[in-house]
Amino acid sequence: MQQFLEILTKPDNIPIVFLLFSVIFFSWFAWTKAKKNDAQGFPVEATMDDKVQVWPYLVRVEFLATIAVMAVLVIWSITLDAPLEEPANRSLTPNPSKAPWYFLGLQELLVYFDPWIAGVVLPTLIIVGLMAIPYIDINPKGNGYYTYKERKFAVLVFSFGFLILWCLLIFIGTFLRGPGWNFFMPGEKWDPHYVAVLTNIDLSEMWPLNIATRLPDGSLNPASFIFGAVCVLGFYSLGPLYWLKYRNSDFMKKLGLIRYGTVSFLFLTMVGLLVKILLRLIPTFLGLNPVKYVWVTPWFNV
Amino acid sequence: MLEAFKKTEVYKSIFRHSYQDTQRNRALQIVDNVFLHLHPVRVPRHATNIGYTWGMGGITFLLFLVLTITGIILMFYYRPTAQYAYEDMKYLMNDVPFGPLIRNMHRWAAHAMVLTVMLHMFRVFLTGSYKPPRQFNWVVGVLLLVLTLLLSFSGYLLPWDQLAIWAVTVGTNMARATPLLGHEGPFGPELGMQPDNDVRFVLLGGTEVGPPTLLRFYVGHCIFLPIIAAIFMAVHFWRVRKDGGISGPETPKKA
Numbered sequence: 001m002q003q004f005l006e007i008l009t010k011p012d013n014i015p016i017v018f019l020l021f022s023v024i025f026f027s028w029f030a031w032t033k034a035k036k037n038d039a040q041g042f043p044v045e046a047t048m049d050d051k052v053q054v055w056p057y058l059v060r061v062e063f064l065a066t067i068a069v070m071a072v073l074v075i076w077s078i079t080l081d082a083p084l085e086e087p088a089n090r091s092l093t094p095n096p097s098k099a100p101w102y103f104l105g106l107q108e109l110l111v112y113f114d115p116w117i118a119g120v121v122l123p124t125l126i127i128v129g130l131m132a133i134p135y136i137d138i139n140p141k142g143n144g145y146y147t148y149k150e151r152k153f154a155v156l157v158f159s160f161g162f163l164i165l166w167c168l169l170i171f172i173g174t175f176l177r178g179p180g181w182n183f184f185m186p187g188e189k190w191d192p193h194y195v196a197v198l199t200n201i202d203l204s205e206m207w208p209l210n211i212a213t214r215l216p217d218g219s220l221n222p223a224s225f226i227f228g229a230v231c232v233l234g235f236y237s238l239g240p241l242y243w244l245k246y247r248n249s250d251f252m253k254k255l256g257l258i259r260y261g262t263v264s265f266l267f268l269t270m271v272g273l274l275v276k277i278l279l280r281l282i283p284t285f286l287g288l289n290p291v292k293y294v295w296v297t298p299w300f301n302v
Numbered sequence: 303m304l305e306a307f308k309k310t311e312v313y314k315s316i317f318r319h320s321y322q323d324t325q326r327n328r329a330l331q332i333v334d335n336v337f338l339h340l341h342p343v344r345v346p347r348h349a350t351n352i353g354y355t356w357g358m359g360g361i362t363f364l365l366f367l368v369l370t371i372t373g374i375i376l377m378f379y380y381r382p383t384a385q386y387a388y389e390d391m392k393y394l395m396n397d398v399p400f401g402p403l404i405r406n407m408h409r410w411a412a413h414a415m416v417l418t419v420m421l422h423m424f425r426v427f428l429t430g431s432y433k434p435p436r437q438f439n440w441v442v443g444v445l446l447l448v449l450t451l452l453l454s455f456s457g458y459l460l461p462w463d464q465l466a467i468w469a470v471t472v473g474t475n476m477a478r479a480t481p482l483l484g485h486e487g488p489f490g491p492e493l494g495m496q497p498d499n500d501v502r503f504v505l506l507g508g509t510e511v512g513p514p515t516l517l518r519f520y521v522g523h524c525i526f527l528p529i530i531a532a533i534f535m536a537v538h539f540w541r542v543r544k545d546g547g548i549s550g551p552e553t554p555k556k557a
Contacts, residue, residue: 119476
């Protein structure tokens with residue numbers, strides 16, 4: 001437990017403790033505001049639309065915020081020294097080696113995905129996906145006030161992505177991943193000699209299929225390759241299938257094919273991310289062999 | 303004496319209006335001030351309500367200013383070469399008056415800025431403020447988020463200690479696996495990518511994190527990225543005004 005407290009209070013980890021509390025606080029805060037707005041049927045802000053002079057009403061808020069932030073920052077900087085470790089040494093690799101805290105969610109994904117997905121494709125999709133949000137969300141409601149009722153899908157998906165896939169994974173990557181990137185519960189000692197006994201298998205090798213990924217001579221088993229391809233492409237074809245079923249609805253017509261394609265691709269990727277994580281975690285909890293790859297090809301593995 | 307000074311041409315050329323509390327002077331206070339004229343003269347009352355805005359965008363900008371000032375001070379004491387970087391850090395932390403304070407402020411403000419940028423984005427999403435007519439400003443905001451992360455990441459290497467070099471090694475190792483452009487990425491080797499000619503090599507100026515990487519990250523951190531960020535910030539703030547000021551609900555009066 002003492003070691004966990006030490007990691008928790010490492011100067012560089014303080015921001016994550018802030019992150020934890022502020023994210024929980026602001027989520028709760030926004031939630032109560034949305035509830036209130038939804039319950040009374042009109043946003044609180046609509047009753048505050050009379051104009052006030054920026055000087056002094058806004059400037060004084062900014063001034064007070066500035067003083068508060070500077071005070072916190074100066075006290076923080078006086079009491080806690082930024083870390084300065086031993087000089088850089090390429091021949092001495094620390095275990096675990098961790099990226100800066102804001103990238104630890106992505107580093108955590110390396111457990112579940114190959115680097116080309118976790119380190120390149122997913123970050124790119126996050127950035128592109130974020131930029132696409134205003135153009136794919138055609139719901140005109142909820143512009144300029146807190147609400148949940150009027151945009152459930154948008155709020156749920158974004159909150160899930162931000163709170164679980166970004167913040168929670170950062171938290172796990174920082175506090176619960178020890179030497180060898182092994183998982184340690186709070187209070188467990190980070191044992192550098194701990195070896196996790198894991199026999200990862202591929203999806204096609206799972207019961208009841210039991211199709212080996214590799215043939216006895218080491219080459220790729222075509223049956224496994226085809227099964228993997230069917231799984232991945234089949235999963236992404238859920239988007240077109242859903243479209244075929246509902247293409248004549250008013251909403252679909254308003255959304256248009258390009259917008260729908262973007263939404264369904266990004267949404268399925270996010271769900272797929274979760275599916276892949278669960279394919280690893282659920283068998284582990286059941287005492288079975290966790291799944292490493294869904295689709296093994298000669299060029300890349302998914 | 304003061305009254306006499308207030309009547310001189312010098313005083314009047316600097317302060318162009320009196321301080322008497324009138325509507326007109328309150329407005330002039332904003333438009334006659336280069337720093338404050340980012341603001342409109344009047345805003346809807348909910349814009350001054352910290353419960354609506356969380357103040358995160360403004361705090362992010364404040365932290366950027368703190369980082370610029372402390373960063374410039376740090377540049378006086380730091381040489382971005384493998385030979386001197388770590389020694390300069392030791393010197394800064396042990397012998398420079400207020401050195402630790404300046405460095406700590408720089409580092410903690412950087413961490414805090416990453417945090418406030420994320421919370422700012424969360425708030426803007428939850429209030430639906432990216433909806434028309436503010437779509438493009440959200441895109442600019444996403445770019446600023448990316449720039450903030452890049453600024454923080456490039457600064458992480460500069461102390462040139464174990465923490466720095468290995469965190470950056472872990473981070474940049476991902477570039478190996480870039481599809482098509484990395485030597486371990488899908489279709490990379492097929493396109494002739496090797497450790498000494500792929501995208502990671504361009505990023506690091508070598509096949510591993512070494513002295514050329516330090517210089518690259520230093521120039522990026524102190525000159526290139528801040529300039530790009532400042533340009534995008536100018537666009538971001540300007541668009542806030544041009545897109546109709548702070549977001550808010552449609553009100554019967556406006557509709």
